[in-house]
Amino acid sequence: MNERIHHTMGQQSGRRSWAEPWKIKMVEPLRMTRRSDREGALAGAGWNTFLLRSDDVYIDLLTDSGTSAMSDRQWAGMMLGDEAYAGSRNFYRLEQAIQRWYGYEHVVPTHQGRGAEHLISQTAIRKGQYVPGNMYFTTTRLHQELAGGIFVDVIADEAHDPADRSPFKGDVDLAKLERLIVEHGATNIAYVSLAATVNMAGGQPVSMANVKALRELCSRNGIRLFLDATRLVENAFFIQEREPGYADRPIAEIAREFCGHTDGAWMSAKKDSLVNIGGWLAVRDRTLFEELRNLVVVYEGLHTYGGLAGRDMEAMAIGIEESMQDDHVRSRIGQVRYLGELLDDWGIPMVQPVGGHAIFLDARAFYPQLSQDQFPAQTLAAELYLDSGIRSMERGVVSAGRDPATGGHHYPRLELTRLTIPRRVYTQAHMDVVAESVKAVYDGRAAARGLKMSYEPRYLRFFQARFEPL
Ligand code: P71
Numbered sequence: 001m002n003e004r005i006h007h008t009m010g011q012q013s014g015r016r017s018w019a020e021p022w023k024i025k026m027v028e029p030l031r032m033t034r035r036s037d038r039e040g041a042l043a044g045a046g047w048n049t050f051l052l053r054s055d056d057v058y059i060d061l062l063t064d065s066g067t068s069a070m071s072d073r074q075w076a077g078m079m080l081g082d083e084a085y086a087g088s089r090n091f092y093r094l095e096q097a098i099q100r101w102y103g104y105e106h107v108v109p110t111h112q113g114r115g116a117e118h119l120i121s122q123t124a125i126r127k128g129q130y131v132p133g134n135m136y137f138t139t140t141r142l143h144q145e146l147a148g149g150i151f152v153d154v155i156a157d158e159a160h161d162p163a164d165r166s167p168f169k170g171d172v173d174l175a176k177l178e179r180l181i182v183e184h185g186a187t188n189i190a191y192v193s194l195a196a197t198v199n200m201a202g203g204q205p206v207s208m209a210n211v212k213a214l215r216e217l218c219s220r221n222g223i224r225l226f227l228d229a230t231r232l233v234e235n236a237f238f239i240q241e242r243e244p245g246y247a248d249r250p251i252a253e254i255a256r257e258f259c260g261h262t263d264g265a266w267m268s269a270k271k272d273s274l275v276n277i278g279g280w281l282a283v284r285d286r287t288l289f290e291e292l293r294n295l296v297v298v299y300e301g302l303h304t305y306g307g308l309a310g311r312d313m314e315a316m317a318i319g320i321e322e323s324m325q326d327d328h329v330r331s332r333i334g335q336v337r338y339l340g341e342l343l344d345d346w347g348i349p350m351v352q353p354v355g356g357h358a359i360f361l362d363a364r365a366f367y368p369q370l371s372q373d374q375f376p377a378q379t380l381a382a383e384l385y386l387d388s389g390i391r392s393m394e395r396g397v398v399s400a401g402r403d404p405a406t407g408g409h410h411y412p413r414l415e416l417t418r419l420t421i422p423r424r425v426y427t428q429a430h431m432d433v434v435a436e437s438v439k440a441v442y443d444g445r446a447a448a449r450g451l452k453m454s455y456e457p458r459y460l461r462f463f464q465a466r467f468e469p470l
Contacts, residue, residue, distance in 0.1 A: 009338070009428070018334070021327040022424060025072060030058055033389050042385055046466025047451055049381050049391050058389030059430050061419045064357045066112075066270035066277055068423035071322060074274065074315045081311025090313035091304040094280070097317040101252060101324055102229065103259045104282035106289035108296050111307030113230055113268025114139040115300050116281040120226060120266055121147035123291050125190040132180055133193035134172050135159055135201050138399055138460055140193065140228060145404055149190055152180055159201040160413040162351040162362045167242040169204035169353075170197055170235070172214055186221040195228035196235035196258065200395060200414065203231065203336075203355020205238035208246065208258060215261040227265040232258060233272040234356030237329045252324035264288070271357065274319035274423060278312050332356075336421050338428065342435040348442055351416065358420040361438065363396060366445050372397045372411050374450030378467060380417040380441070383448060388437035393418045398453075398462045 010017030033041075033056060045051035049062060060067065070078075082089040095107045110116040117140050125131060127148030133140070134155040141151045154176040158164040172194065181189060192214065196206040218225045236254040240246045246254055259265060264283030269275050283289050293303045300307040308316075322328060333356055340354030349365030363377035370376040377396035384390050396415035403410055419434060455466040 018331075020331045020335075020424070021325075022071070031055060032058060035386065038386050038389055042382060046455065047378065047382050047469065048462075048465055048467060049385060049393060050463050051466070052385070052391060054391075056389075057385075057391045059426065059434060060391045061358075061421065061434065062391045062393050064271055064420045064422050065268065066275070067425065068270075068274045068276075069425050070274060070276070070315060070319070071424075073322070074318045077314040077318045078311040080314050081309055083310045085305075086302055087304050088310040088313065090310040090317065093317040094313040097320045098280060098282050101256065101320050102232075102265065102282065103256050104264060104284060106283050106286065106293075108281045108289070108292050108303060109306030109308055109313060110266075110279040110281060110296065110300050112270060112277060112279040113228075113266060114143065114279075115307060116266035116268075116279045117143040118146075118299060119281055119292050119295050120264075121149065123288065123295060124224070124226070125149040129188055129190040130180060130184055131190050131193050132172075132177055134170055134195055134206065135198050136400075137195060137199055137228070138401070138462070140195070142460060144190075144193070151193075154180065154192075155198065155201065159198065159204060162202070162349070162360070162365075162414060162416070165352045167205075167238070167353070168207040168210065169201055170195070170206040171210040172206070174210075174213055174217055177214075177217065181221055181223070186223055189221075189223050191224040191226050191263075192218055193226060193228065194262065195230070197231045197238070197356050199231070199357075200399075200412075201355075202351030202360040202414075202416070203234065203357045204351075204353075205235045205242075205356070207243055208239050208254070209243070211258055211261045224263045225261070227259065227262040228267075229259070229265040230268045230271050231356055232265075233323050233329055234333060237333055237356065250324075251326050251329050255324065269316050269319065272323045273316055274323055275312065275316045278308055278316045280306070280316075332421075332423050335426075335428070335431065339419070339421070339431045339435055342431075343438055346435075346439055346442075348438055351414070358418045360395065360414075360416040360418050361392075362415070363417050364415045366442060367448050367450070369446070370448065370450040372409075372415060374470060375453070375467065376448075376450065377415050377417045379448055379450050382451070382467075383441045383444070384417070384437060387441050388433065390419070390434055390437055393420065394462055398465060401461055 041056040121143040125147040131149040132154040158166045159169045269278040349362040351360040367376040378394045400410035400412045451467040
């Protein structure tokens with residue numbers, strides 16, 4: 001006789017269970033693979049998860065970028081695409097959505113986030129100027145450097161410590177920024193580049209108090225403040241949860257207030273906004289807008305489509321509204337947290353507190369026997385794939401690239417492997433499979449030997465680099 005009584009996860013945590021605010025209408029079958037299949041696939045991919053075919057992947061946690069599931073309303077919107085070269089009706093719907101939910105007046109559509117980063121960098125940076133930011137993001141920093149800018153990290157020190165549990169690890173350290181201004185003069189600072197949330201720090205939020213103080217500091221010095229709004233909705237959730245005075249305010253209101261402290265924003269709509277492709281750039285200043293609108297026709301497409309089809313802009317307009325709903329955000333971050341709590345209970349080392357879009361495993365703590373030159377985070381991504389067919393992403397020394405001045409590796413303090421959760425795609429059972437696989441790899445950590453790089457491309461090397469086991 002079975003004496004065991006099973007408990008739901010909610011019961012185990014002493015609370016009532018909750019579930020996603022949607023149901024599934026269409027499914028996409030996944031291919032299950034055997035370890036021997038995966039060994040062949042990984043060797044063929046040069047031990048780089050970016051080079052795997054998705055057909056060889058079981059649960060794909062490479063990124064939450066463009067991998068979310070659209071709603072029935074978004075798919076219906078795809079049928080309302082106005083594919084005119086100029087003046088598409090969907091552009092005006094998108095423009096209105098950005099004005100309403102983010103509050104910026106002038107909008108330039110782009111094919112995705114880095115298209116927008118390119119335009120703002122070329123327009124707002126003069127060669128030799130400094131661009132302070134709250135930790136780097138790969139494409140953001142590259143576009144700033146290609147425009148002749150010098151990136152300077154001014155994030156709070158806590159952000160570089162995976163174990164530090166501060167609530168707003170994305171905050172700018174204002175003293176670091178002030179020192180930079182004093183040292184180089186305000187005119188040698190192109191703008192402050194503020195990301196909310198901070199991807200490379202583990203999806204960590206910026207507080208409202210910090211963006212307010214930053215606004216004051218920038219205004220006093222005549223420096224512009226631009227926002228990377230890619231995961232701002234998730235940032236607004238953390239403000240609602242953690243910052244005094246915001247508990248009863250809707251996420252949409254908090255997001256809009258946050259934007260109110262900035263001069264403009266760029267966006268990869270492939271994240272928060274629940275679309276497979278799309279981005280934008282929006283500013284308050286009319287003169288800057290005219291420059292951006294002129295440059296977009298050179299690199300992206302006419303200023304009323306920016307490299308997108310009309311249907312993509314329609315899906316984005318609808319996705320923006322859906323992304324701002326409290327129930328949606330709570331369920332999205334709730335799923336990430338569910339996985340994080342399991343792993344935390346089992347003593348798996350990772351970035352704390354768990355952020356908005358992903359679990360970031362601390363590969364240094366997994367593999368103390370490996371130096372950063374043996375690519376611990378790349379090794380961990382490979383081991384997870386071999387164990388169960390889960391695909392994750394390296395966010396350590398490979399991603400950090402080389403210092404353009406010295407040519408040597410950047411050695412970031414954070415050596416992380418990211419398990420990124422797409423929105424509205426996987427179930428709690430998938431999260432359980434992921435958690436058990438991470439545990440299995442952790443239990444086998446002593447056997448890991450590391451990798452060496454056998455091919456290194458010039459730009460954003462992590463995408464196409466190849467490795468060999470040591
Ligand atoms: C992510 C991505 C996609 C990506 C980009 C580069 C390397 C690996 C994966 C893209 C972002 C982002 C932030 C905060 C701008 C972009 C570029 N993230 N800002 O996390 O997270 O946007 O991909 O649409 O061009 O997997 P884009």
